[in-house]
Amino acid sequence: MAEIREIEELLRTALPGSEVTVQDMAGGDHLYAHVRSPQFAGMPLLEQHRLVNSAVAHLLGPGLPIHALKIKTEVAQ
């Protein structure tokens, strides 16, 4: 079980100025993160996702609160 608000805050801290929405997709451990950040400008998709993953890396994986994290990134203008 992961704390949605806490994860949103982790992402906002890692990506200042971004709009972050985290939703529970199933059972509290399959989450969806939508992140719209100015820092994504000119950055390959892989690196955008790496930034999101690394912000919550300590919570993500087998036996950890987040089992799966679906990510959608967008460049904020």
Next chain:
Amino acid sequence: MIVSEQQIEHEILDAIAQNRVMLFMKGTPDMPRCGFSAQTVACLRDAGAEFGAMDILPDPRIRQTLSAHSGWPTIPQLFIDGQLVGGCDIVTELHESGQLRELVKAAA
């Protein structure tokens, strides 16, 4: 059979080197054991890709070694020409935009 971590690492790196398009997944392409792996296989097949696949479930060290190598925490992981492309979300986005078809056929 007892397999060392070095052997596991060797098999992973060898699979990436030998297969232009290489997918690490849960289960097999014909019998995926996770929805994200299934979706990634469906994208690859729809894009007309020929790809190698390795099931990471038989030994937890496969996933650990792979993630240490790629710096990517989750499964599936798709590599093209030795480079990590991403997981299910990225592959799906690339498929929807038509880029996946170009990636899997380019630079044979």
